[in-house]
Amino acid sequence: MARLGSLILAACCVGLLASAAAAERVSVFAAASLKTALDALEPAVEAATGHELRLVYAGSSTLARQIEQGAPADLFISAHADWMDTLEARDKLVAGSRVDLLSGRLVLISREAAPALRLNAPESFEGARIAMGLTRAVPAGIYGREALEALGLWAPLKAQVVETDNVRAALALVARGEARFGIVYASDALAEPRVQVVKAFEASLHSPIIYPAALVSDRAAAGEVLAYLQSAAAWRVFEAQGFLKVEPRP
Numbered sequence: 001m002a003r004l005g006s007l008i009l010a011a012c013c014v015g016l017l018a019s020a021a022a023a024e025r026v027s028v029f030a031a032a033s034l035k036t037a038l039d040a041l042e043p044a045v046e047a048a049t050g051h052e053l054r055l056v057y058a059g060s061s062t063l064a065r066q067i068e069q070g071a072p073a074d075l076f077i078s079a080h081a082d083w084m085d086t087l088e089a090r091d092k093l094v095a096g097s098r099v100d101l102l103s104g105r106l107v108l109i110s111r112e113a114a115p116a117l118r119l120n121a122p123e124s125f126e127g128a129r130i131a132m133g134l135t136r137a138v139p140a141g142i143y144g145r146e147a148l149e150a151l152g153l154w155a156p157l158k159a160q161v162v163e164t165d166n167v168r169a170a171l172a173l174v175a176r177g178e179a180r181f182g183i184v185y186a187s188d189a190l191a192e193p194r195v196q197v198v199k200a201f202e203a204s205l206h207s208p209i210i211y212p213a214a215l216v217s218d219r220a221a222a223g224e225v226l227a228y229l230q231s232a233a234a235w236r237v238f239e240a241q242g243f244l245k246v247e248p249r250p
Contacts, residue, residue: 023050023051023052024051024052024219024221025051025052025053025054026049026051026052026053026054026074026075026219026221026222026225027054027056027072027073027074027075028053028054028055028056028073028074028075028076028077028225029056029058029063029066029067029071029073029075029076029077029216030055030056030057030063030076030077031057031058031059031060031063031077031078031079031139031166031167031211032057032058032059032166032167032168032169033079033104033139033140033166033167033168033184033185033187033188034057034077034079034211035055035057035168035191036187036190036191036241037187037237037238037241037243038055038057039055040237040241041229041234041237042055044228044233044234044237045225045228045229045234048228048233049221049224049225049228051221051224051225053225056073057166057168058165058166059133059134059137059138059139059165059166059167060078060079060080060083060138060139061083061134061137061138062165062166063076063078063083064076064078064083064084064086064087067087067092067216068086068087068090068092073216073217074215074216074217074219074221074222074225075213075214075215075216075217075222075225075226076093076213076214076216077101077211077212077213077229078139078211078212078213079104079139079140079167079185079209079211080139080142080143080210081210081212083139084098084212084214087214087216088214092216093214093215093216094214094215094216094217094218097214097215097223097226098212098213098214099212099213099214099226099230100210100211100212100246101211101212101213101229101230101246102210102211102238102243102244102245102246103208103209103210103211103243103244103245103246103247104185104186104187104209104211104242104243104244105185105186105200105201105203105209105242105244106140106143106144106147106183106184106185106186106200106201106205106206106209107183107184107185107186107189107197107198107199107200107201108181108182108183108197108198108199108200108201109171109174109181109182109183109184109188109189109195109196109197109198110174110180110181110182110195110196110198111174111175111177111194111195111196112196113196113198114181114198117198117199119151119153119199119201120151120152120153122152122153122156122157125153125157125160125180125181127160128160128179128180128181129160129161129162129173129178129179129180129181130157130160130161130162130179130180130181130182130183131161131162131164131169131170131171131173131174131178131179131181131182131183132144132145132161132162132163132164132167132170132182132183132184133163133164133165133166133167133169133170134163134164134165135161135163138163138164138165138166138167139167139209140167140170140183140184140185140188141163141164141167141170141183142207143206143207143209144183144206146205146206146207147183147201147205147206148183150204150205150206151205162179167184167185167188168188170182170183170184171184171188171189171191171192171195172192174195175192175194175195181198182195183201185209185242186200186242187241187242187243189242190241190242191241208247210246211243213226213229
């Protein structure tokens, strides 16, 4: 009996060691606007895959440059296709791994209601600071500038724009009352109880908001994490955080 117990204990130890050996750490470089959703998903991803996540958040442009310079990322999720295109063109991604993971909506936020505000009227923003991501680099800033230009607002309002390194920094300025308005994603507005959506921008005013994801390393563990992020379970979390499914391309 004692011998049988020893054998069972030994078998359990071997199993635990094998399991520990199989578990890996996966570095996910993700656009700052994904922080709330990915933080919420982290326990489920780790439980389902058996791998530990290392989540790194910043503006998509910053992350893309870091990856290009050799940063140890396994998976990249951008908030704009252009930065993924850049890495793909420079052979920094695993071929065939790229997917369009999510979509989103662009909104104007404030700490206070603004019922009289009209998006096509510059006078509605008189004297107000408008926080948004860098308009030449940060995806939310790029989309926001496109929308303002389409509305004829960029030229009269650009002196009032406060550009930030990422969309969550713009969100924080509005939440703290340091900017009257902000242009962020609907998912960002949901993540911050101190702000409210004043207006939603029509999708036709800017380029389609797409979050592409791709593997940077060919490790199997990274592929398993990306597969889980495309699952129905993951989608329920993304949807609750205000993200949209990507519309099929015509």
